[in-house]
Amino acid sequence: MRCHRAGVAGISCSTGYNGKEHTTTARLNLFGDPTATAAKAAGHFGLASKTILAESTLPAATQKLVLLRASQINGDGYATDVWSKNATHAGETATRVNLVAAWRESAVFTDAERAALELTEQGTRIADAAGGVTDEAWANAAEHYDEDQLSDLVMLIALINATNRMSVVVRQRGGDYQPGHLG
Amino acid sequence: MEARFDLMANPLGAKIAKRIYNVALAIVQSPLSETIQNLVMLRASQINGCGFCVDYHTKDATAVGETAVRLNLVAAWRESTVFTEAERAALALTEEGTRIADAHPGVSDETWARVREHYDDDQIAALVSLIAMINANNRLNVIVRNPGGSYEPGRFAELAG
Numbered sequence: 001m002r003c004h005r006a007g008v009a010g011i012s013c014s015t016g017y018n019g020k021e022h023t024t025t026a027r028l029n030l031f032g033d034p035t036a037t038a039a040k041a042a043g044h045f046g047l048a049s050k051t052i053l054a055e056s057t058l059p060a061a062t063q064k065l066v067l068l069r070a071s072q073i074n075g076d077g078y079a080t081d082v083w084s085k086n087a088t089h090a091g092e093t094a095t096r097v098n099l100v101a102a103w104r105e106s107a108v109f110t111d112a113e114r115a116a117l118e119l120t121e122q123g124t125r126i127a128d129a130a131g132g133v134t135d136e137a138w139a140n141a142a143e144h145y146d147e148d149q150l151s152d153l154v155m156l157i158a159l160i161n162a163t164n165r166m167s168v169v170v171r172q173r174g175g176d177y178q179p180g181h182l183g
Numbered sequence: 184m185e186a187r188f189d190l191m192a193n194p195l196g197a198k199i200a201k202r203i204y205n206v207a208l209a210i211v212q213s214p215l216s217e218t219i220q221n222l223v224m225l226r227a228s229q230i231n232g233c234g235f236c237v238d239y240h241t242k243d244a245t246a247v248g249e250t251a252v253r254l255n256l257v258a259a260w261r262e263s264t265v266f267t268e269a270e271r272a273a274l275a276l277t278e279e280g281t282r283i284a285d286a287h288p289g290v291s292d293e294t295w296a297r298v299r300e301h302y303d304d305d306q307i308a309a310l311v312s313l314i315a316m317i318n319a320n321n322r323l324n325v326i327v328r329n330p331g332g333s334y335e336p337g338r339f340a341e342l343a344g
Contacts, residue, residue: 175256
């Protein structure tokens with residue numbers, strides 16, 4: 001069984017990876033019944049993220065870097081699989097995809113991308129009185145993006161963090177995503 | 184981006200780097216598989232934010248046949264289906280052995296027991312040493328801000344001996 005929904009919301013019901021690899025299935029199929037409340041809510045959620053992905057003037061490559069970095073920090077295997085494959089599928093190089101996890105100490109990202117990644121990290125690591133997003137990170141982002149793009153960036157960071165939690169809580173694991181299904 | 188300091192341009196730095204490389208070589212030549220070694224070094228380097236090391240070890244792993252899917256999922260290995268139980272045990276040890284700062288509880292008995300299930304004494308000696316060495320190397324590169332992006336596989340071979 002395999003079900004996908006478009007957008008940032010990484011939703012699938014696959015049964016794991018073949019062969020010797022660690023195999024597992026999700027604890028709960030959140031969206032198995034299309035008439036259930038969760039599935040209807042997921043539809044709106046998917047539409048919200050799809051709107052940003054499709055309409056935002058925020059560069060598509062930057063959006064993917066943001067989605068990948070938040071997913072790495074949150075340890076969401078499913079979304080990390082989705083966004084690393086989507087980025088590669090869209091022409092991103094292996095070097096840049098591999099260096100997203102250590103972008104600060106890498107020479108392959110533009111100042112605008114670094115500003116978006118900084119905002120992503122600070123906006124993702126907000127738990128337990130961590131201090132939130134600094135004025136410096138915000139000012140740096142505002143130097144590179146206009147107000148519409150900043151709004152989209154904030155929405156994107158919020159949506160992927162929500163999605164990461166859906167996947168991690170039900171243990172929706174990554175590995176067998178096929179590029180093109182989402183985003 | 185340029186490094187703050189070129190360790191290799193300083194005679195003492197170069198001498199130390201040569202010694203470090205040869206310690207690493209003893210681990211490379213151990214019975215711990217190359218696949219495991221690459222996963223361990225990549226995960227520690229990601230946690231420590233070492234761009235140079237992430238670049239180095241992803242490219243070296245790719246050069247010996249590691250897939251892009253597995254490399255991309257190392258950062259979220261716990262929630263991924265593409266790693267074996269032995270690999271997951273090594274990655275758990277790597278994470279706990281890397282995040283030891285500021286009164287962190289260190290490596291749990293549960294993780295250690297899982298490592299014991301999958302590796303023999305020689306492999307464990309190599310694994311523990313590898314985690315220690317990569318954490319040291321991550322710090323060397325992060326402190327001098329040595330940026331990732333331009334590594335070419337095989338670059339350090341001349342340091343052997």
